[in-house]
Amino acid sequence: MEHAPRLDRPVPWRGLTAILAVVATAELLGLLALAGVHLVPSHSAPAATKTKAPVSHARPAVHAFRLAPAHPLRPRSAVSVLVLNGNGVSGAAGAAASRLLARGYRRATATDAPNHDYARSLVLFAPGWQREGQRLARELHIGIVGALDGMKRSQLRGSQLVVILGSS
Numbered sequence: 001m002e003h004a005p006r007l008d009r010p011v012p013w014r015g016l017t018a019i020l021a022v023v024a025t026a027e028l029l030g031l032l033a034l035a036g037v038h039l040v041p042s043h044s045a046p047a048a049t050k051t052k053a054p055v056s057h058a059r060p061a062v063h064a065f066r067l068a069p070a071h072p073l074r075p076r077s078a079v080s081v082l083v084l085n086g087n088g089v090s091g092a093a094g095a096a097a098s099r100l101l102a103r104g105y106r107r108a109t110a111t112d113a114p115n116h117d118y119a120r121s122l123v124l125f126a127p128g129w130q131r132e133g134q135r136l137a138r139e140l141h142i143g144i145v146g147a148l149d150g151m152k153r154s155q156l157r158g159s160q161l162v163v164i165l166g167s168s
Contacts, residue, residue: 071128076104079132082159083110086118087167096140096165103139109157118166124148129160136161 081100085093093110100108122144125133130147137145140163148162156162 071131073131073135074129077106079105079129079136079161080107080157080159081105081109081136081161081163082157083108084113084162084164085110086113086116086121086164088116089165092165096163100136107159109159113164118164120144120168121166122146122164124151124162124164126156126160133161136163 081097083093083097083100093112097108097110121140121142123133123137123140123142124146126148130145133145137143142163148156151162
C-alpha cells in the first residue's frame with residue numbers, strides 16, 4: 001500500500017487558518033457596516049442655504065404602503081340592521097329590533113335565523129361597514145364581530161349589518 005509522500009518541512013496551517021479567519025471577519029464587518037448605512041434612514045440636516053427655513057421635527061413619511069382613508073362613522077339613521085333570532089326564544093329578535101329603532105337606526109328587520117342553536121350572539125358587517133358593526137356590537141354588549149360571509153344580498157333585505165342573537 002502506497003502512502004502520500006512526506007514533506008520535509010512542516011506547513012504552517014494553523015497560522016494560515018488564523019490569517020484567513022481574520023480576513024473573513026474583516027470582510028463580514030465591512031459588509032454589515034455597508035448594509036447598516038443603506039438600511040438606517042438618514043437623520044442628517046439638509047445642506048445649509050442662504051435663507052434659513054424653519055426646522056421641522058416631524059417624522060419622515062413612510063411610503064411602504066398606504067391605508068385607505070377611514071370614512072367618518074355613519075350616523076345610525078343611515079344604517080339598516082337585520083336581526084336574526086338564533087336562540088329560539090320567542091320574540092327575541094323583535095325586541096332587539098325595537099331597541100335598535102329606539103336608538104335611531106334607520107331600519108331594523110326581525111326574523112328567525114336558519115338555526116336556533118347559536119350559543120353566542122354576534123354582529124356581522126358588509127364590506128365597508130366594519131366601524132358601524134363595532135359600534136352596534138358595543139351598544140348591544142356583543143363581543144363577537146366579523147365580516148359578513150355566506151349570505152346573498154337578497155337575504156340581507158337591504159341591511160348592512162346583521163345581528164344573530166344566541167343563547168348568551
